[in-house]
Amino acid sequence: MISMLDLPAQDEPLREAILQRFRTILETGQFILGPYVEAFEQAFARQCGTQFCIGLNSGTSALHLALLALGIQPGDEVITTPMTFVATTWAISYVGARPVFVDIDPGRRTLDPNQLEDALTPRTKAILPVHLYGQPADLGAILDVAQRHQLPVIEDAAQAHFAQYQQRPIGSFGAAACFSFYPGKNLGAYGEGGAITTNDPGIAARCRMLRDHAQSRRYHHETIGFNYRMDALQGAVLDLKLPHLAEWTRRRQQLADYYDQRLAQLPGVTIPQRFAEAPSVFHLYVIEAEQRDRIQSALRERGIITGLHYPIPIHRQNAYLHLGYHVGSFPYAERLAERCLSLPLHPTLTESDLDRVCDALTQAVKETL
Ligand SMILES: Cc1ncc(COP(=O)(O)O)c(C=O)c1O
Structure with a gap:
C-alpha cells in the first residue's frame, strides 16, 4: 500500500x-x-x-x-x-x-x-x-x-x-x-x-x-x-x-517533478501549474480530473491512498451558509473542489513508488473515460 x-x-x-x-x-x-x-x-x-x-x-x-x-x-x-x-x-x-x-486564480489555486x-x-x-x-x-x-x-x-x-x-x-x-x-x-x-x-x-x-x-x-x-x-x-x-526541512522540501519538489513528467501527457488529468518566481514546496501534489471520485476508488482498490483537499469549499459548508453565498458564487473554487485529487507525496517515497501510483492512475483514468 x-x-x-x-x-x-x-x-x-x-x-x-x-x-x-x-x-x-x-x-x-x-x-x-x-x-x-x-x-x-x-x-x-x-x-x-x-x-x-x-x-x-x-x-x-x-x-x-x-x-x-x-x-x-x-x-x-x-x-x-x-x-x-x-x-x-x-x-x-x-x-x-x-x-x-x-475566488481563486485557477492556475495558482x-x-x-x-x-x-x-x-x-x-x-x-x-x-x-x-x-x-x-x-x-x-x-x-x-x-x-x-x-x-x-x-x-x-x-x-x-x-x-x-x-x-x-x-x-x-x-x-x-x-x-x-x-x-x-x-x-x-x-x-x-x-x-x-x-x-x-x-x-x-x-x-x-x-x-x-x-x-x-x-x-x-x-x-x-x-x-x-x-x-x-x-x-x-x-x-x-x-x-x-x-532537515530544506532537504525534505527539495525531495518533495523532485518527486513533484517526477509526477509532472509521468502525468503531463495523461489525457483527462491536469497537473499543477508551476510559477518560476514562486515555486511550490508541495505540501500536497494535487491533480485535477473529471470523475475524481471514481478514480479515487479505483486507486484505493489498487492500494494507493489519495486525499481530497478540499471536497467542499467553505462557502458551501453548513457552518457558513449564513454568509449568503450559493453554488456558482466562486466557480473556480467549486470546480477545484469537485476535481481535486491529492496523490501520495512525502520525502520517503521513491520514484518506483511514484511509478506504481502513475501506472494505477493511468489505468484508473482509462477505465473512467
Ligand atoms: C490552510 C490551513 N490553515 C490553517 C490550518 C490550521 O492549523 P492547525 O491544524 O495547526 O490548527 C491548517 C491545517 O490544519 C491549514 O491547512
Whole structure:
C-alpha cells in the first residue's frame, strides 16, 4: 500500500535525538514553553527572515491571535478564499468578523488579486491569502492592492513552510504570517503546534502576551487572554527537525517533478501549474480530473491512498451558509473542489513508488473515460 504519509519512516534517523530531548524534559519537568521552544522560535524566525516568531499550540490559534493583534473586531470584514482548510475562516469568526470570499486564480489555486478590489467595502480590515498546497499566493499583486487601501495582509502559511516568493521566504511579507505544525505538515510536531512570524514588535509583544493568559507579569492579566502556548515536547521536536526541512522540501519538489513528467501527457488529468518566481514546496501534489471520485476508488482498490483537499469549499459548508453565498458564487473554487485529487507525496517515497501510483492512475483514468 502507498499512503499519503509515512511519518515514522521520515523521522527514523532523528528518533534517538528526539527521545534524548524528551528524557531531558521529563527530568527537568519544564513542560510548557522553555528553552527548546525559545531555540525553535529563534531558528524559525531566522529561516523566515523575520525578527520574531511566537510558538503556539496550533495554526488555528496562530490565525486567531494574528487577527486579534491586528485589532480585528466584530463587524469588520476579512477577505480570504473559500478554497482552504476551514481553520482560516474559523479564526475570522472567532474575533466576530465576517469572512468575505474572493475566488481563486485557477492556475495558482490561491486568492485571485484581480478580484480583490471588487470585494472591498468600508468594513474591510484585512486580507488573508492562503498559500494552498505549498504554492505561494501572488503576494506582489495582493500587497499592491493592500497597500493602495492601507490594509494589513496576514499570510496563512500553514501549508507552505520554507516556500519563497521572488526568492524571499514567505512568512515575511504580511503584517504577520501563521504556520501550523500539525504532524502531517511539511514541518510537523508530535502533536499540535503552530507559530506566528512577524517583523512588527507590537504584534509580536501582543501575541506573546495573549498566548499566555494575557499576563504582563505572573497573575497580572491585561485583557482577556488564551492558553495558546507551545509545549516543550513540540518545541524540542520542531527544533530538531528544522535543519532537515530544506532537504525534505527539495525531495518533495523532485518527486513533484517526477509526477509532472509521468502525468503531463495523461489525457483527462491536469497537473499543477508551476510559477518560476514562486515555486511550490508541495505540501500536497494535487491533480485535477473529471470523475475524481471514481478514480479515487479505483486507486484505493489498487492500494494507493489519495486525499481530497478540499471536497467542499467553505462557502458551501453548513457552518457558513449564513454568509449568503450559493453554488456558482466562486466557480473556480467549486470546480477545484469537485476535481481535486491529492496523490501520495512525502520525502520517503521513491520514484518506483511514484511509478506504481502513475501506472494505477493511468489505468484508473482509462477505465473512467
Ligand atoms: C490552510 C490551513 N490553515 C490553517 C490550518 C490550521 O492549523 P492547525 O491544524 O495547526 O490548527 C491548517 C491545517 O490544519 C491549514 O491547512
